[in-house]
Amino acid sequence: MKTLNLNRTHNCGEIRKSHEGQQITLMGWVQRRRDHGGLIFIDLRDRSGLAQVVFSPEVGQEAFNLAESVRNEYVLALTGEVKARPEGTINENLPTGEIEVYARQLEILNSAKTPPFYIEDNVDVDELVRLKYRYLDLRRPEMQKNIMVRHKTTKAMRDFLDQAGFLEIETPMLTRSTPEGARDYLVPSRVHPGEFFALPQSPQLYKQILMVAGMERYFQIVRCFRDEDLRADRQPEFTQLDIEMSFMDMDQILTLMEKMVASIFLEATGREITTPFRRIPYSEAMERYGSDKPDLRFGLELINVTEKVKDVEFKVFAAVVKGGGQVKGINAKGCAHFSRKEIDELTKTAAIYGAKGLAYIQMTEEGPKSPISKFFTEEQWTALLSEMKAEKGDLLLFVADKPSVVAAALGNLRLELAERLNLIDSEELQFAWVVDFPLLEYDEEENRYIAIHHPFTAPKDEDKDLLDADPSKVRAKAYDLVLNGVEIGGGSLRIYQRDIQEKMFALLGLTEEESKEKFGFLLEAFEYGTPPHGGIAFGLDRMIMLMTGRETIRDVIAFPKTQSASDIMVDGPSSVTTKQLKELHIKIDMPPKKVGKTN
């Protein structure tokens, strides 16, 4: 067991020419070693960066001898003098490139085997290897930066919210299962045989209870759990910034949250964000972008041409319009030259989202070219091209279907075109609030309404009467924060009166008994003086992914799970002992065919 004989005085990455002549002690890892001209050069790495260390027999014979045994990733402590590098050896790509440290004393704190991959940015290594050796992957500067941005982000959140009078309050992890929406992770109870805790999908009920409790302003950076299939870039456990406040209206909440987001981006990334953010009603977002989380970094807006084509002889359009559907188009500027193959690919994308076809017009040098032109009168044709603001060189794309399909198909086509046309400035940040969501959606299969946000979201005051007359028309006091086409936060004003909450549960198909069994404590709490309140939750992983420009949230989580929800470093989940199961009053009930463990 080696003792530490030296005291670290500096970090590697912070040594500058101003340190010249100083005796310093560094500790860190060997990035690489070179032998040159009777000297040994070691790039020493710590969290702060690299410094070049020189071992010379004249400066320290013992240190020099020891340095000969050193390999990559050895852990060293060394003392030496900072010297300016000779002319011609200055490395301008390195913050410490003007100096080097002449080592007098060296201590090898630990040795290292050759790692399975080199510790540097942009390594070409299978992600499963990176996850298995996460302790090596996290040594890479880009990963260290992600973790640091994450730290700075949560620090900035807490600083801002503390200043604004919010209290961070912890809520339970072992709570009650209320199956609704996503699947719960369950935890068998040893003390109460046959009963289970659930890990929280969010602290929604607790944070509302805290408002009833008079805490007024609550927040928490909190782990949440959803046992869902991990097709997309999701994790079984994820972190959210959870916020709730009393006595505020929607405008006050959005304004405060904008200030917070701007403060976070400034503190964690140094970037200035302009506020207020755009506020886009849900209906407008769907109409213009075909999405409730529009990417506003580029145009390519959807244009409604239903009126212009409703009388044309093209049967597809006519039938759709007659059936209450719509026809909308996108003007892909300058894409008239797209090949048949490219247009086929776009058609396939549209098909994924349910479109039965993709009509197009190529605005070639020789004039418009299109399989559908023959169905139009001269006048109809001109009107359509004018509505689409078509110019020579453009490619016009159309989908005709019911509104939800048109939105999905063209909305996603819009994203694909932006990629193909390289319209996206990856440095740009486009924030927007999407507001005025519908409160409810009718589920034909289940024959009941479903809450678009969740059952605790308040209806807009002016739509309150529609709750009885036409629930699907009621808009919610809900808001999503969208950044570059990604939803990074969402929230609402809440229902805070028992009768309205009961009406909501009834619309969602819960019997009186069921609502009492699941949410009785909340309904009861509402009767003891509940203040008007609302809140929001931000997805921390996704927000930091966008801040660091990564492509997956796994790169901003220290120890993520794989796509099959396992931790391949510690090899979890794992089998447990029969004694453990017995104590928990459960037995394994294997499915007929063993599903192999895949990562």
Added chain:
Amino acid sequence: MKTLNLNRTHNCGEIRKSHEGQQITLMGWVQRRRDHGGLIFIDLRDRSGLAQVVFSPEVGQEAFNLAESVRNEYVLALTGEVKARPEGTINENLPTGEIEVYARQLEILNSAKTPPFYIEDNVDVDELVRLKYRYLDLRRPEMQKNIMVRHKTTKAMRDFLDQAGFLEIETPMLTRSTPEGARDYLVPSRVHPGEFFALPQSPQLYKQILMVAGMERYFQIVRCFRDEDLRADRQPEFTQLDIEMSFMDMDQILTLMEKMVASIFLEATGREITTPFRRIPYSEAMERYGSDKPDLRFGLELINVTEKVKDVEFKVFAAVVKGGGQVKGINAKGCAHFSRKEIDELTKTAAIYGAKGLAYIQMTEEGPKSPISKFFTEEQWTALLSEMKAEKGDLLLFVADKPSVVAAALGNLRLELAERLNLIDSEELQFAWVVDFPLLEYDEEENRYIAIHHPFTAPKDEDKDLLDADPSKVRAKAYDLVLNGVEIGGGSLRIYQRDIQEKMFALLGLTEEESKEKFGFLLEAFEYGTPPHGGIAFGLDRMIMLMTGRETIRDVIAFPKTQSASDIMVDGPSSVTTKQLKELHIKIDMPPKKVGKTN
């Protein structure tokens, strides 16, 4: 759904005479209402305190009329003018006692039923009622203060650690079961039938892996889980401040942590703490206080009189000394007058901790009185009294047994005497580090060594050779932080070399295969350049309990579990559906006799 028509301008508790003449808007809860002289007086309460509001028909007829319907705990918004209270009606016990607010406008935001208990400090209500109506309990000012101190404490921790270069890094909640020590909470995996995650008892392995990953300074305020029987004041889920750092020796770690603790106490409670803290070797703590977490707010130290009594004719003493045991005493100053009954009670306390008897000497006005005096020669007697620094009026108490029993019995007797004699200043804060713990303890039953701290704690350098020769003599590089007799933190320098870690696992009785199966990834990680590192974990709940002067950690947790590990507000744990269990590949395996659900 009531809309908020007013904008809150002030908090109730902050209105002072300097606000006189201002129009302000307050929102909050009705603490109480009185009608007097044609006026209505309402004490309005929010998180910040109380303000007196006056409703007068002359100032606002409509508001006055509305105020007549108001009851306790109604939620109000009101606008009015701040006026100085007339002479003779000033309330000096209230920070806002010099003013009152004459309401012009009133909005009833919500009504309230009569709560099951009155919202005020020191209510005499069964704790189970408080927990069921936690949203009302948390409205009480003393509970709000606890939550605020908790918020300030974690904020101060984060501010300090951020300044000191620590990164807050989240570690997984769904991790691997490594049954060792306490019982794990298990989480069945849907994706991997028959396998289980475990909720972390602490992030110990992950934080060490983060050191291997070159993060250098890590912390996390993190939820941990132990499925233990809740005899003492424990919770199934609890929060700890978890810290780990590289390249630091023990002295540097303790010094930094002392600074942090002082900073936390100053920020969260305004109290100045003197550093450095006392450092007491484990052996000295046991010798002088009979405890490894001594309460240093009072004396009553244990005095070893083995040498003085080893030759007396009292068989009990002689036999114990001959058998390698010891005889120790406490001088209970001024307690000579204790009655037979009181001495019997003390004897019972000693018996709880294994003592077979309690010898005593009463230093009465007439001279020493004791059942054991007859076994002593004059010389022996004088030597004993002198060693005990006995004076007229003192009561001397002795236990003879093996050292562990003597320590437990006299250590607890010491605490009981301090209580009885009212020696403890509840405002005093006495911190100490207990150091030089034994590394291992031999378990006769299991026929193997047990790690006193945990298997990753490093042995002291100078005791390293004893690992082979006499493991039970090896001291650990471990330290506990004790405050007023409560252990609030504990940590150690860690083993960071594979061979020593393997030797440790072997001493603990793990076969090579078992250590590989459980901790293989750690052993492997140690080979890739692991820096020397160490850390500590503080029990947040206990620390805040001491800071707020509460008697149970349940008072500083927003939503604690009961002693039977249930949440009686949401009624968790609960039964779940067969579908849920089927998806998780488990079945309930009820014990033969159903254990009733008790809270």
